[in-house]
Amino acid sequence: MSDLINASLRELSTALAAKKVSAAELAALFLDRIDRLNPGLNAFIALDRDKTLAQAKAADAALAAGSGGPLTGIPLAHKDIFCTKGWRTSCGSRMLENFIAPYDACVVEKLNAAGMVTLGKLNMDEFAMGSSNETSYFGPVKNPWDPTRVPGGSSGGSAATIAARLAPAATGTDTGGSIRQPAALCGLTGLKPTYGVVSRYGMIAFASSLDQAGPMAKSAEDCALLLNTMAGFDTRDSTSLERAAEDYARDLEKPLQGLRIGLPTEFFGDGMDADVRAAVETALAEYRKLGATTVEVTLPNSGLSVPAYYVIAPAEASSNLSRFDGVRYGYRAPDYGDLNDMYSKSRAQGFGAEVKRRILIGTYVLSHGYYDAYYLKAQKIRRLIAADFQKAFESCDVIMGPTSPSVAFAFGTKSADPVQMYLSDIYTISTNLAGLPGMSLPCGFGANHMPVGLQIIGSWFGEAKMLQAAHQYQKATDWHTQMPGGMQ
Amino acid sequence: MSLTTEDVSRIALLSRIELSAAERESTREQLNGILGFIEQLQAVDTAGIEPMAHAVDVVQRLRPDLVTETDRRADFQAVAPETEAGLYLVPRVVE
Numbered sequence: 001m002s003d004l005i006n007a008s009l010r011e012l013s014t015a016l017a018a019k020k021v022s023a024a025e026l027a028a029l030f031l032d033r034i035d036r037l038n039p040g041l042n043a044f045i046a047l048d049r050d051k052t053l054a055q056a057k058a059a060d061a062a063l064a065a066g067s068g069g070p071l072t073g074i075p076l077a078h079k080d081i082f083c084t085k086g087w088r089t090s091c092g093s094r095m096l097e098n099f100i101a102p103y104d105a106c107v108v109e110k111l112n113a114a115g116m117v118t119l120g121k122l123n124m125d126e127f128a129m130g131s132s133n134e135t136s137y138f139g140p141v142k143n144p145w146d147p148t149r150v151p152g153g154s155s156g157g158s159a160a161t162i163a164a165r166l167a168p169a170a171t172g173t174d175t176g177g178s179i180r181q182p183a184a185l186c187g188l189t190g191l192k193p194t195y196g197v198v199s200r201y202g203m204i205a206f207a208s209s210l211d212q213a214g215p216m217a218k219s220a221e222d223c224a225l226l227l228n229t230m231a232g233f234d235t236r237d238s239t240s241l242e243r244a245a246e247d248y249a250r251d252l253e254k255p256l257q258g259l260r261i262g263l264p265t266e267f268f269g270d271g272m273d274a275d276v277r278a279a280v281e282t283a284l285a286e287y288r289k290l291g292a293t294t295v296e297v298t299l300p301n302s303g304l305s306v307p308a309y310y311v312i313a314p315a316e317a318s319s320n321l322s323r324f325d326g327v328r329y330g331y332r333a334p335d336y337g338d339l340n341d342m343y344s345k346s347r348a349q350g351f352g353a354e355v356k357r358r359i360l361i362g363t364y365v366l367s368h369g370y371y372d373a374y375y376l377k378a379q380k381i382r383r384l385i386a387a388d389f390q391k392a393f394e395s396c397d398v399i400m401g402p403t404s405p406s407v408a409f410a411f412g413t414k415s416a417d418p419v420q421m422y423l424s425d426i427y428t429i430s431t432n433l434a435g436l437p438g439m440s441l442p443c444g445f446g447a448n449h450m451p452v453g454l455q456i457i458g459s460w461f462g463e464a465k466m467l468q469a470a471h472q473y474q475k476a477t478d479w480h481t482q483m484p485g486g487m488q
Numbered sequence: 489m490s491l492t493t494e495d496v497s498r499i500a501l502l503s504r505i506e507l508s509a510a511e512r513e514s515t516r517e518q519l520n521g522i523l524g525f526i527e528q529l530q531a532v533d534t535a536g537i538e539p540m541a542h543a544v545d546v547v548q549r550l551r552p553d554l555v556t557e558t559d560r561r562a563d564f565q566a567v568a569p570e571t572e573a574g575l576y577l578v579p580r581v582v583e
Contacts, residue, residue: 102563195543209542239546307526318503325504327576332569339579340504348506356505360515361522363503377529379539384532386540418518419525435543
């Protein structure tokens with residue numbers, strides 16, 4: 001059975017088709033591992049064995065009838081930001097502690113239709129606001145490589161789950177790095193698509209002009225197969241892009257001869273720890289060995305991406321989260337006076353400290369007299385940041401650098417100072433502002449044997465190219481196959 | 489610029505988030521820390537730059553004016569804190 005927990009999605013698909021294992025057996029294998037290992041990790045915050053096994057049996061029936069697809073019968077778990085019909089969907093918040101989603105998010109609908117089996121819902125920073133999973137109402141997720149360290153965030157539950165082999169794959173969302181940073185800190189592969197490629201319908205909104213869902217798994221090949229199912233036009237998301245369907249796995253086997261890798265000067269400055277730098281440099285040497293060339297590029301405004309993001313994202317969040325008023329769904333305070341008092345008390349008690357901080361900042365930067373100075377200014381700088389990328393991609397096919405300036409840090413080391421925490425996304429945020437696709441893949445280990453992530457940034461709609469670059473690297477190296485000790 | 493306690497109270501009121509007196513003071517310090525950090529944006533010359541509201545330039549799509557949703561009031565009200573006869577209940581707003 002240990003080969004099944006480390007198997008790729010393609011291998012699982014082959015095993016299912018050959019009747020070497022059934023979907024029900026596969027689901028039970030992972031549910032048993034969750035029962036055994038999750039208490040030490042706190043990655044899963046909703047489980048429903050009966051529902052999971054019923055879905056697995058339906059997948060077995062589809063496989064027996066010959067109507068299955070390449071993902072039918074393969075289990076996965078969803079970040080708790082995705083509405084999942086009949087499942088508690090909390091977004092990591094007390095506000096939605098008792099919210100049973102009455103419908104499926106588009107992503108969930110598509111993965112269900114492909115026959116994938118839902119193992120449960122995954123812990124996350126509250127409303128996806130955090131980089132360490134310490135803001136979850138349900139307590140932090142532990143990093144399987146070292147339980148005294150954070151798994152990253154906000155998709156920390158997704159990352160820890162895959163690292164510990166509690167599921168072969170998971171969904172994640174990325175507003176400023178929330179797929180890539182936890183993927184880096186937990187040693188796995190995660191991809192944030194170009195803005196608009198995956199529907200946001202049913203994905204609880206944080207910052208609508210930045211939010212994008214994507215796959216998290218052990219390898220680039222797995223991510224490509226998942227993205228093939230997750231992507232696609234959806235009329236229910238007004239920013240979903242109407243484009244012809246793509247096979248994101250089409251270029252995986254093409255060699256990297258002639259690939260031009262742009263290395264932004266700004267990503268290789270003083271901000272990065274020495275162990276991260278060493279692993280990234282070694283990865284770049286491997287790419288040159290594989291036939292790629294590296295070229296220096298500049299992103300002169302990228303240093304402004306974190307401050308611009310912390311105007312734009314809270315502004316959008318303050319608007320999006322105004323829906324949580326204790327009337328139609330979510331938490332309502334037990335005691336209150338008039339209607340305004342009910343709103344103010346329900347929101348004070350239902351939201352955690354970081355969410356409240358961002359709503360307050362967002363409200364302030366949008367308020368009368370400050371809108372031009374903060375919000376409009378940040379939007380102008382956003383255009384400068386996007387233009388930098390446009391120019392850089394004139395001389396390269398992909399951009400590479402570190403995903404995170406450090407390996408996973410210990411709990412409590414950054415949570416006291418919001419700005420310090422915000423800076424852990426210094427290399428990931430600019431791609432969200434520009435709407436570009438980005439991914440992280442494991443490229444070695446740093447201090448204390450903690451994983452290091454290599455970030456690949458693609459040009460707009462350059463997912464297939466990024467995945468090709470990642471897959472060819474993963475064929476030549478074995479970092480992505482490493483598993484934390486104690487998780488057998 | 490730096491927020492006063494009165495500023496924090498006003499922002500909290502606009503946000504409909506109740507803050508105790510003690511929370512107001514710690515919130516004021518944290519918000520000032522964040523505002524100090526984003527202050528660096530002011531030094532950038534953005535003359536003539538169009539604001540970028542969105543990652544991709546898309547135009548709002550229109551759809552035919554047809555009923556596409558079925559009535560799922562009971563499903564949606566099942567998750568509401570308090571309802572009666574198909575209505576959401578809130579404290580009295582009109583005397």
